[in-house]
Amino acid sequence: MRALLVDSSTPSGLRLGETADPEPARHEALVRVTATSLNYGEVAHRKEAPEGTVLGWDAAGVIERAAADGSGPAVGTPVVTLGEAGGWAELRAVHTGMLGVPPTGADPGALSTLPVAGASALRALRRIGDTLGRRILVTGATGGVGRYAVQLARLGGAYVIATTGDPGAHGDDLRALGAHQVVTEPADVAEPVHGVVDLVGGPQLVAAYDTLAAHGTLVSVGHVTGQPETFPFGALYGDAGRHDRSIVTFYLLERPDIGPDLTWLAHRLAAGDLDPQIAWRGGWDRAAEAIAALLDRRLHGKAVLKIG
Template structure:
């Protein structure tokens, strides 16, 4: 089979295609013939900045072709999506059953790969803030694979006002079409009326204005890999708080909660209330172009590899 790998940190140019044997599923694993693979900012950053090469994992969706020992509930021929912790940029990938979700009839693999993991991050990050109906929410990276779903979920969960923060004003029309009431850019002076919740995927220089955008008692949830520092004084003023969220930790330690999120996402999708958007499809061999699209923050929705 073909898969994408890299041997040292760098940009998209370090990715290369190789031929390797099809892996064998172990206990509790599914061997999936991938039909769609999600490209995420954390993986893109690890390729550029990580000290050691890692398997290129993330969201996958496709057909089960073989199951390992101690697998129940899945069989060859089933269509599944989920979070792969091993080599996911490949024609065949291994998926733990705890991370798997059946793709319902009428949904494509691209729908699934744009919805399941990114939607779980968006939904989980919002829940981490313990929102109350009628509170306002600001989403950074609002046009991203996670952010565009977070904007919609915040609205569906009863937010009184949803603000989309983006790096380029050209994305304003896109995020407004998803339900954003207002759009701000990172470089502008002030982000308007304070909000109760900020969902931040950007980090870095965006953290300070994101915290200062909070109303008294507001909560910032950091779920990205951008790093950065928050000044304690900015939290003390107005009794603000910062919360870290990692979906992988929940999936491993609270699988029933992760399954609940996945079920809710599929329900909202089936009702037509939640629209996963795919920015572009790239062949597996074009993984470098897909990574460059993410690095250039050109995407509006999910970037997907299609083997």
Template sequence: MSKIRAVTVDPTVTGRLVLREFDAPNPAPHEALVRVAAISLNRGEVRRSTTAEAGWRPGWDLAGVVETAAADGSGPSQGARVVGLLRFGAWGELVAVPTETLAELPDSVSFAQAATLPVAGLTAYHALLQGGSLLEQPVLITAATGGVGNFAIQLAKLSGARVVAHIRKPEDEAIVKAAGATAVVLGEDLSNDKFGPYHLIAESVGGKVLGDALGLIAPDGVLVSFGTSGGGEVTFNASRFYSLGGAKLYGLILFRELKAVESAAIGLKRLANLVATGQIRTPISIEASWTKVAEVAQQLLDRQYSGKAVLHIAD
């Protein structure tokens, strides 16, 4: 059997992430074989790699070319340029991808741009779906300088919302304003926010930020929680929350949304078309070779950059 290279966990080396040889994948009938050109990093898979067992293969986001179309006739044809998503193992030269998580790319969308879309773009997209129509509605995006936050600002602005961005550092204001935010809230304390209440809050910090944000929802509004980078323990004013009437706290796990709401193929096609037409931009902060995966992953954990890191896979 032929061999491919892929990123895997090796606890004995610095950074824990290395390239190793594996057997080439044997796809199921509903899977296409994709020759990967670019990948992007997300905090969730990188965090998992810090404690995962030896041999575990991380990776959610990928973009490349279909080398062998799915045997059942579904999905893109051989030679198609695609963007896709896996639960793990996407960071390899050749991967088997279910066709329900693959979308063809417009010619004008690069592999680097496309690789940022699956987890960050789809998470933002599904979080905003919970708000229904956002036209002229106030929307708060926490952790707004990250990949999800940046996409959420752009998509909310495109939907006609009045977007407020929560940021940690004053120097980040230019980033979120460029993405489309009309105002910013600075620091960890949201209790003195002057822009709420909000029809929709997209929240991924947790801890005190989530507790404060629950007090900023408008009646019949919704707070979508999809991360806890600031801590999992939350204290909030329950009487203030329930007395609003109709306010909701919604927990979002992307892979559940892709089964229950809409397939990744549909959402990725929409996002790629928005990139192609210039309606949204991909917030790429770093581009490097995938041989630098351990270094770039550590930079992500250390918050040394905002936006997305894209790694290119060389032949």
């Protein structure tokens, strides 16, 4: 099969070449991939992978061979998939618990934006709990996860506050997605919030934690600053009426049970309840162009590659 392979000798760190077809385990389906979306984490660290590796977390396609154990969809079923690697190839072996089934006719490119970005946003909001009538802060909201978090929080009945480094440039877009308020940083939030989806890390996570009301939860998802989270003395005291506040994390691939979430997200996207916010589309022969735009922070939204 053809695939984007890690190749440190090229400027992009990738080359389009041939590699062996994957051999699915009994609980895995073989998927013919038609589209993949890029995530900053996998792109930023691509050159650390061994030569010849096929990377790629997100992919949409069609079942080529059903799982031998009888689980999962039948041959010919459109699917959206998540995995630790293998999405940047014509064929991918996927645990059937990591497969979502979209409605017939859904756009594979749009579907491919859902696994990491959409599912991370959904699970982060679940960790916060009930959002109906609550104030939810989303930091770093212009990225893929942030844009889905804003939309899902609004769908859940929250009053949504979004942060972005440039509200003048991105405020209208975030408000169109459902943000009630757009600010530059957590320190600009005037009233305590019930939950935070933090996609930045470092000092901004510390500042976001300070916005939490009593019993509030901050879910740490992103770490783009590369800086440590250093809390000043007293920041974790349970006094001043803001006690029992939590900081939690999760790992999206911890358990192979993401399939129902991907199915739900795919149906919401197909119904028009979610906007995939695709900022770049092209063939996989243009992967280097998409990667450069993503790493240079020139894309505010998702980059989608057509496979094959």
